[in-house]
Amino acid sequence: xxxxxxxxxxxxxxxxxxIATGFALIFSILKFSNFSHGALMTLSAFVGYFVSAGTxxxxxxxxxxxxxVGGLIGLFGxxxxxRRITKRNSATFYYFVSSxxxxxxxxxxxxxxxxxxxxxxxxxxxxxxxxxxxxVIQTSSVVMLGISAIVLIILVxxxxxxxxxxxxxxxxxxxxxxxxxxxxxxxxISIAFFISGALGALAGVFLGIYNYTLTAQLGNLVVKGFIxxxxxxxxxxxxxxxxxxxxxxxxxxxxxxxxxxxxxxxTFLIMILFLFIRPQGIAGKSVQEKA
Amino acid sequence: xxxxxxVLTLTLxxxxxxxxxxxxxxxxxxxxxxxxxFMAIGAYASGILVVKLNxxxxxxxxxxxxxxxxxxxxxxxxxxxxxxxxxxLVTLGFGEALTAILNQMTGLTGGAAGFSGFPKVISFPIVLxxxxxxxxxxxxxxxxxxxxxxxxxxxxxxAAKAMGINVPKVKMIAFLFSVAxxxxxxxxxAFYVTYVDPTLFGxxxxxxxxxxxxxxxxxxxxxxILSAIILTALPEMLRFLSDxxxxxxxxxxxxxxxxxxxxxxxxxxxxxxxxxxxxxxKKEGTHASSGK
Numbered sequence: 401x402x403x404x405x406x407x408x409x410x411x412x413x414x415x416x417x418x419i420a421t422g423f424a425l426i427f428s429i430l431k432f433s434n435f436s437h438g439a440l441m442t443l444s445a446f447v448g449y450f451v452s453a454g455t456x457x458x459x460x461x462x463x464x465x466x467x468x469v470g471g472l473i474g475l476f477g478x479x480x481x482x483r484r485i486t487k488r489n490s491a492t493f494y495y496f497v498s499s500x501x502x503x504x505x506x507x508x509x510x511x512x513x514x515x516x517x518x519x520x521x522x523x524x525x526x527x528x529x530x531x532x533x534x535x536v537i538q539t540s541s542v543v544m545l546g547i548s549a550i551v552l553i554i555l556v557x558x559x560x561x562x563x564x565x566x567x568x569x570x571x572x573x574x575x576x577x578x579x580x581x582x583x584x585x586x587x588x589i590s591i592a593f594f595i596s597g598a599l600g601a602l603a604g605v606f607l608g609i610y611n612y613t614l615t616a617q618l619g620n621l622v623v624k625g626f627i628x629x630x631x632x633x634x635x636x637x638x639x640x641x642x643x644x645x646x647x648x649x650x651x652x653x654x655x656x657x658x659x660x661x662x663x664x665x666x667t668f669l670i671m672i673l674f675l676f677i678r679p680q681g682i683a684g685k686s687v688q689e690k691a
Numbered sequence: 692x693x694x695x696x697x698v699l700t701l702t703l704x705x706x707x708x709x710x711x712x713x714x715x716x717x718x719x720x721x722x723x724x725x726x727x728x729f730m731a732i733g734a735y736a737s738g739i740l741v742v743k744l745n746x747x748x749x750x751x752x753x754x755x756x757x758x759x760x761x762x763x764x765x766x767x768x769x770x771x772x773x774x775x776x777x778x779x780l781v782t783l784g785f786g787e788a789l790t791a792i793l794n795q796m797t798g799l800t801g802g803a804a805g806f807s808g809f810p811k812v813i814s815f816p817i818v819l820x821x822x823x824x825x826x827x828x829x830x831x832x833x834x835x836x837x838x839x840x841x842x843x844x845x846x847x848x849x850a851a852k853a854m855g856i857n858v859p860k861v862k863m864i865a866f867l868f869s870v871a872x873x874x875x876x877x878x879x880x881a882f883y884v885t886y887v888d889p890t891l892f893g894x895x896x897x898x899x900x901x902x903x904x905x906x907x908x909x910x911x912x913x914x915x916i917l918s919a920i921i922l923t924a925l926p927e928m929l930r931f932l933s934d935x936x937x938x939x940x941x942x943x944x945x946x947x948x949x950x951x952x953x954x955x956x957x958x959x960x961x962x963x964x965x966x967x968x969x970x971x972x973k974k975e976g977t978h979a980s981s982g983k
Contacts (some may be wrong), residue, residue, distance in 0.1 A: 428774075432742070432776070433776050433779060433780060435779075435898070467978050480945060480949075481945060481948070484949045485948070485949075485952075488952065490718075490829060491950060492775070492776075493716075493720065493722075493905070493909070494905075494952065496722050496779070496901070497902055497905040497944075497948060498900060498945070498948050500898040500901060500902060500943050501902060501944045501948065502941070502945070503898070504895070504898070504899075504902075504937060504940070505941035505942070505945070506937060506939045507937075508935075508938045508940075508941060509938065510936035511937070512935065512938070553970040620787070620893075623783055623784060623787050626780045626784070627780070629786055630777065630780050630781070631779070634774070634776060634777075635868060661770060661791060661794065661795040662791060662792075663791070664784075664787045664788045664790070664791040664841070665785070665788040665791050665792060667788075668785060668787065668788035668789075671781065671784050672769055672781070675769035675770065675781065676769050676772070679769070679773055679777075680774070687952075
């Protein structure tokens with residue numbers, strides 16, 4: 401039982417990690433909390449659903465298509481909601497209002513297309529569970545954990561080793577200096593939004609699979625990614641991953657003991673506790689308000 | 692007629708909430724995605740006191756606002772010392788937690804089915820008086836020492852600190868004042884509509900209040916109230932578009948954000964002096980504009 405809880409917790413945590421890294425990437429580069437991320441997840445989860453329902457493809461192609469569409473949605477969002485604000489060098493205020501409005505926009509589109517109905521997410525796996533010795537593990541958990549881990553490792557590699565990743569880090573460190581060094585800042589920001597959108601789409605499809613059902617309310621789960629980001633330290637990618645895994649484990653254990661109804665209360669208290677003990681987050685990189 | 696009166700009353704209740712968010716967002720530069728949760732606390736706390744414990748309305752309303760402020764203090768406590776992004780994330784988590792509590796404690800709150808049985812003690816005149824008082828209070832707050840300190844720390848927190856402003860304290864005062872106003876709007880809403888359920892108070896409502904504040908003008912109370920009226924009436928007028936009205940709404944706000952970044956009125960306020968200036972400018976014509 402303990403191993404099952406552990407594995408489920410890790411699987412949930414890895415999906416939260418996808419949400420949190422998508423969120424942290426934008427936070428680190430433009431220094432604002434992207435509240436449209438949840439609606440983007442919902443939108444791309446529905447894309448995954450309709451692709452799978454329409455074509456009957458297996459999991460991997462569905463994931464790839466959803467991630468591509470999610471990335472394009474991210475690009476679109478950057479273009480309509482944030483591009484001019486960034487060019488004007490406006491205060492965080494504008495990003496906040498813009499991201500909430502963009503989220504409202506996405507969500508109303510979902511509502512127009514699907515209404516308030518429930519959709520049963522496709523199963524994708526012929527065997528829903530695997531028996532190992534005496535205990536049973538859901539196939540979806542294993543697949544989710546595996547794919548998330550691979551994607552996150554690729555992300556870290558891209559960020560640390562490639563030219564594109566170095567440009568991303570340079571822009572997030574100091575946009576003006578990066579520009580003087582000959583980095584195409586807006587291209588870099590667009591890339592960040594594409595990656596963030598793709599990660600959000602992956603998380604959206606996984607949440608659909610994990611919960612079996614898909615509703616327009618899926619995007620509300622984005623709050624887990626936010627909480628994970630706070631626990632891990634705002635704007636830190638590695639912190640977001642650690643925070644998310646920790647949150648997933650704690651939450652799975654808590655749900656086992658107190659039931660799922662009060663779980664949001666528990667996660668909120670965990671976040672408050674962290675803010676009191678270690679406000680700079682696990683990563684310990686405190687983002688200062690610039691003078 | 693009845694319909695218009697109820698739209699008007701709900702708009703006035705929205706104005707009280709927007710005035711509360713104005714203090715927090717436009718003056719102090721903090722964004723809360725959990726102000727709607729404090730509205731819920733106001734509504735549910737007063738409802739439980741009146742319906743389940745048979746309190747009279749007035750003390751119940753006062754105690755409900757007080758309860759919200761006390762809870763607000765503990766929610767605000769870990770965030771006022773940190774970067775302002777934290778308050779939006781923490782209040783968002785708080786809203787989710789509160790919704791879970793309201794859904795779970797079915798004995799007390801009616802759970803997801805909602806809480807009904809409020810006596811209808813609130814009518815249009817009461818809401819009108821309350822809204823006027825709240826707006827005047829906020830206008831005075833803006834003029835007061837704390838209001839000006841809020842504006843200072845919104846512009847530059849570090850510089851405000853260097854000028855000797857106790858930043859965490861001022862942030863907390865703004866947050867709690869905002870919480871009090873918002874929870875009052877919750878009390879009025881509950882006893883006017885006589886029914887509440889947890890889905891009414893999601894973070895989208897809080898977000899919408901922030902949008903209204905921005906839409907009217909970055910730090911204009913007049914603008915916020917005006918846009919509360921426009922943006923509450925707009926979806927009502929667009930009923931014929933049904934599902935598309937929210938898309939339309941979002942597009943309008945995005946257009947304003949992109950092409951009129953200071954909002955409709957910018958920082959302009961409706962004061963006798965400013966109105967006079969406005970008319971003078973029109974008379975003098977080219978002279979006034981060249982002098983600017």
